[in-house]
Amino acid sequence: KPTTFQASTCFPPPRSTPSAAGARRLAVAVRAVAGGVRSAAAMRARFLPLLARQWQHRASGSSGARRGCCGRHQCGETRRGLAAAAAAARWWHVGRRGFVASVEAGAKGEMESTMKEIRGGGAPCVLDMDDAATVGGGVEDTYGEDRATEEQLVTPWTVSVASGYNLLRDPRYNKGLAFTEKERETHYLRGLLPPAVTSQELQERKIMHNIRQYQLPLQRYMAMMDLQEGNERLFYKLLIDNVEELLPIVYTPTVGEACQKYGSIFSRPQGLYISLKEKGKILEVLKNWPERSIQVIVVTDGERILGLGDLGCQGMGIPVGKLSLYTALGGVRPSACLPITLDVGTNNEELLNDEFYIGLRQRRVTGQEYADFLHEFMAAVKQNYGEKVLIQFEDFANHNAFDLLARYGTTHLVFNDDIQGTASVVLAGLVAALKLVGGTLAEHTYLFLGAGEAGTGIAELIALEMSRQTKTPIDECRKKIWLVDSKGLIVSTRKESLQHFKKPWAHEHEHVGNLLDAVNAIKPTVLIGTSGKGQTFTQEVVEAISSFNEMPIILALSNPTSQAECTAEQAYTWSKGRAVFATGSPFDPVEYNGKTHVPGQANNAYIFPGFGLGVVMSGAIRVHDDMLLAASEALAQQVTQENFDKGLIYPPFSNIRKISAHIAANVAARAYELGLASRRPRPKDLVKYAESCMYSPIYRNYR
Numbered sequence: 149k150p151t152t153f154q155a156s157t158c159f160p161p162p163r164s165t166p167s168a169a170g171a172r173r174l175a176v177a178v179r180a181v182a183g184g185v186r187s188a189a190a191m192r193a194r195f196l197p198l199l200a201r202q203w204q205h206r207a208s209g210s211s212g213a214r215r216g217c218c219g220r221h222q223c224g225e226t227r228r229g230l231a232a233a234a235a236a237a238r239w240w241h242v243g244r245r246g247f248v249a250s251v252e253a254g255a256k257g258e259m260e261s262t263m264k265e266i267r268g269g270g271a272p273c274v275l276d277m278d279d280a281a282t283v284g285g286g287v288e289d290t291y292g293e294d295r296a297t298e299e300q301l302v303t304p305w306t307v308s309v310a311s312g313y314n315l316l317r318d319p320r321y322n323k324g325l326a327f328t329e330k331e332r333e334t335h336y337l338r339g340l341l342p343p344a345v346t347s348q349e350l351q352e353r354k355i356m357h358n359i360r361q362y363q364l365p366l367q368r369y370m371a372m373m374d375l376q377e378g379n380e381r382l383f384y385k386l387l388i389d390n391v392e393e394l395l396p397i398v399y400t401p402t403v404g405e406a407c408q409k410y411g412s413i414f415s416r417p418q419g420l421y422i423s424l425k426e427k428g429k430i431l432e433v434l435k436n437w438p439e440r441s442i443q444v445i446v447v448t449d450g451e452r453i454l455g456l457g458d459l460g461c462q463g464m465g466i467p468v469g470k471l472s473l474y475t476a477l478g479g480v481r482p483s484a485c486l487p488i489t490l491d492v493g494t495n496n497e498e499l500l501n502d503e504f505y506i507g508l509r510q511r512r513v514t515g516q517e518y519a520d521f522l523h524e525f526m527a528a529v530k531q532n533y534g535e536k537v538l539i540q541f542e543d544f545a546n547h548n549a550f551d552l553l554a555r556y557g558t559t560h561l562v563f564n565d566d567i568q569g570t571a572s573v574v575l576a577g578l579v580a581a582l583k584l585v586g587g588t589l590a591e592h593t594y595l596f597l598g599a600g601e602a603g604t605g606i607a608e609l610i611a612l613e614m615s616r617q618t619k620t621p622i623d624e625c626r627k628k629i630w631l632v633d634s635k636g637l638i639v640s641t642r643k644e645s646l647q648h649f650k651k652p653w654a655h656e657h658e659h660v661g662n663l664l665d666a667v668n669a670i671k672p673t674v675l676i677g678t679s680g681k682g683q684t685f686t687q688e689v690v691e692a693i694s695s696f697n698e699m700p701i702i703l704a705l706s707n708p709t710s711q712a713e714c715t716a717e718q719a720y721t722w723s724k725g726r727a728v729f730a731t732g733s734p735f736d737p738v739e740y741n742g743k744t745h746v747p748g749q750a751n752n753a754y755i756f757p758g759f760g761l762g763v764v765m766s767g768a769i770r771v772h773d774d775m776l777l778a779a780s781e782a783l784a785q786q787v788t789q790e791n792f793d794k795g796l797i798y799p800p801f802s803n804i805r806k807i808s809a810h811i812a813a814n815v816a817a818r819a820y821e822l823g824l825a826s827r828r829p830r831p832k833d834l835v836k837y838a839e840s841c842m843y844s845p846i847y848r849n850y851r
């Protein structure tokens with residue numbers, strides 16, 4: 149008969165070797181149901197005898213014997229119950245004082261039956277969430293965004309975290325001077341803060357005031373990053389409430405400069421760095437990340453950061469920035485977001501010789517070695533986080549990006565923002581622009597400068613939508629779209645030497661060597677710049693397209709600002725105020741002939757946060773092109789008459805959360821129609837549901 153127990157052998161988590169962490173997780177679950185226990189030792193003391201009795205019962209009882217139980221092994225039933233309880237409680241150690249336990253209400257039934265079983269079939273125990281929360285003198289959070297349902301929009305859950313000094317150092321729970329007197333008393337904060345108690349609104353005003361004092365955008369960026377690492381909720385509140393002002397700081401264009409100087413400004417890691425050194429151990433590396441329920445990963449290999457080229461490991465600024473937008477604009481919980489940089493070397497000589505460079509000092513690996521590394525990564529992600537984690541490829545060079553999307557599109561939930569997100573946002577802008585200019589998509593002629601990820605991705609989605617609208621084969625629709633790359637117009641005589649993703653665009657035409665000649669030859673109604681090269685829409689080009697269009701649609705999409713094909717002022721001046729114009733990076737409004745023209749920002753940030761939310765909330769297992777079309781439709785519908793009157797083809801960013809909820813709902817609806825959504829039952833009102841799933845940055849009250 150077992151009389152003493154090692155915690156580590158008592159509670160093996162399912163399908164893995166017994167571990168102390170597994171034991172602790174279960175211990176917390178049990179504490180949640182038993183209640184009133186104030187330390188891990190006391191909990192063990194209380195729980196282990198219960199389990200011992202249960203085991204004795206199993207070992208001696210005939211039912212146990214029939215199931216092949218003995219004193220050393222739990223029967224399947226008990227093990228399943230324990231596993232359920234272990235799964236129901238997630239446990240982190242957070243410093244000297246204690247635990248963070250997140251107990252999901254949905255697991256209540258399982259835990260009750262587990263406890264009943266543990267107590268040898270005695271009286272059902274009462275599940276007392278409050279007890280769980282107050283154990284260890286920690287902080288409690290009674291409002292959560294986790295797992296909301298349509299009926300119950302916010303699932304109550306409780307959390308206990310470190311208190312005292314550790315609490316102030318934990319960005320997820322720190323509130324700075326906004327801790328109330330009572331919270332300071334209860335959570336051992338007396339003396340650790342100055343006496344003043346301020347509101348979150350006042351803190352927000354103060355930080356905005358400070359940020360505006362900085363002259364250089366990079367200083368503002370660093371101030372924002374410091375805030376994110378010190379007080380996460382305040383960071384997101386600031387970003388949500390001042391989105392138009394702060395978006396250019398945490399995202400393009402400033403994030404580009406931040407990546408270029410990432411080595412010098414690096415203070416703390418904000419995501420996972422997986423380098424070639426970790427080859428063969430990527431799964432282990434993923435397990436080092438403290439959060440378990442990841443919903444969105446943004447990953448880059450740093451080879452084509454914005455229009456700035458190969459920045460190697462310093463590309464990390466991009467996944468970090470994109471994921472802050474997932475939270476701020478799309479409402480995905482910060483703890484569910486994981487930024488990753490895959491360091492496969494860099495070919496950037498400047499960085500290789502920079503003493504502050506933070507990455508591997510070697511040239512990029514390519515070919516089979518690169519493919520194997522990526523494959524190990526993709527397999528490890530699926531193994532660690534399951535089928536429903538959205539993996540967003542970001543700023544990969546086009547020679548890898550298309551292949552990765554094609555290779556993993558059928559086995560993983562993958563999305564390439566440069567190809568698909570850009571396409572969706574630009575299509576939305578075009579659909580909206582047609583209300584100003586007139587005609588249908590199929591009645592226009594499109595000319596692109598730049599035939600890479602963005603250019604061919606946009607072209608393909610326009611052709612797909614045209615084909616859906618006109619019910620003509622997509623090959624026919626592609627003929628309305630022309631692309632120019634660095635060697636001139638893409639035409640059939642070049643087909644042999646073209647990269648595979650350019651081939652569908654090689655139409656019959658004589659050779660044309662440059663953009664101006666192509667504009668004159670093709671006579672496009674829509675001109676789109678995606679070459680990453682600045683100042684390529686010259687005065688001659690803009691004047692040419694304006695000469696045969698009453699209202700030419702001109703989109704200068706290359707980022708950052710320095711790479712824009714032309715400025716807003718140039719576009720409006722050279723077209724004599726007639727262009728319908730939008731850019732990738734933001735430009736100020738321009739006054740021309742007494743009229744103010746506001747350039748729209750054709751930025752992926754409109755689409756990917758809402759798109760990701762839609763995917764996550766519907767439990768979609770694959771991304772389908774129709775879901776991108778659904779996102780475009782939803783965005784285009786958000787442009788109001790008031791916006792059109794200013795020449796805008798995108799709604800203002802200030803409404804982005806509402807816009808994201810609509811995009812998410814449309815994407816989710818399409819996922820359900822396509823049979824790709826796994827969350828059942830389907831919520832009836834998807835917009836309301838999307839809004840209810842969104843993370844809110846308002847401070848929680850701690851009891």
Ligand SMILES: NC(=O)c1ccc[n+]([C@@H]2O[C@H](COP(=O)([O-])OP(=O)(O)OC[C@H]3O[C@@H](n4cnc5c(N)ncnc54)[C@H](O)[C@@H]3O)[C@@H](O)[C@H]2O)c1
Nearest residue numbers: 454455546598599600601602633634679680706707732752
């Ligand atoms: N606005 C947005 O939301 C958004 C989204 C994605 C990409 N972009 C921007 O678009 C640009 C291109 O991105 P990408 O992912 O397609 O890059 P990419 O490297 O895949 O493609 C660039 C293409 O431009 C061509 N090119 C280069 N120089 C040229 C020149 N002088 N004349 C004609 N063609 C030339 C190349 O041959 C290539 O086909 C970048 O600046 C990026 O920041 C903007």
